[in-house]
Amino acid sequence: MAVTARGARTRAALVAAARTVFERDGFLASRLTDITAEASCSVGTFYTHFASKEEVFLAVMEAAQDDMLHPGMPHVEDGADPVAVIEASNRAYFDSYRRNARLMMLQEQVATIDDDFRRQRLERGETFVRRNAKGISRLQDAGLVDAHLDPLMTARALSGMVARLAYTTFALGLDLAVDDLVETSTRLWANALGLDAKPG
Structure with a gap:
């Protein structure tokens, strides 16, 4: 499936937000709702790009x-x-x-x-x-x-x-x-x- 420019920007925003949350709260204490709030998007949007917290952490790494x-x-x-x-x-x-x-x-x-x-x-x-x-x-x-x-x-x-x-x-x-x-x-x-x- 082709990734649109908007989709790429949203994914990049989620990765940047996840990095901020992971660095601030640690991996274990971080929640998906914290990441989506930081990225100003919905949990549903998160699941469009990543299957789990572990998967977005891999993207950050x-x-x-x-x-x-x-x-x-x-x-x-x-x-x-x-x-x-x-x-x-x-x-x-x-x-x-x-x-x-x-x-x-x-x-x-x-x-x-x-x-x-x-x-x-x-x-x-x-x-x-x-x-x-x-x-x-x-x-x-x-x-x-x-x-x-x-x-x-x-x-x-x-x-x-x-x-x-x-x-x-x-x-x-x-x-x-x-x-x-x-x-x-x-x-x-x-x-x-x-x-x-x-x-x-």
Whole structure:
């Protein structure tokens, strides 16, 4: 069934309203009537676009993931030093995580109570891992990184480190400066891969 422009706008308004309500009230305490009131539409209109609160939460998380996968990285020149690319990527990730921190905390909550969501949460994480693994493979092909490293497992380890730093800082509230997060995580990435991390 074709989606009209008006239908697309209504769906987008419901997703935006759901994000506001989820971030304000948490997933468990949020009600469909709160979401529809925030979106200024009826419950019937909600069910035209989503089957449940869980489904609209998935839509909210998909939008957040798109922001985090395509956060608008600082410009890095073509052929730039690999460490500079890693640094820019880490900074963009931390900045986007900070924008979505409340949702990232809710994501962990919902993953503990919903098996389907837990599987999708794992797949979202693997999307980042696969992208980073491709970058590691390219560096190996260029002879810049230890060829004996398994790109996927290395990406899991290093991506997990950065994700946990972001979670404890922005979702749980550990008081760490973004510049320190970027510098340390970049040095650890560079050291693990055998790249020359130049002093900042």
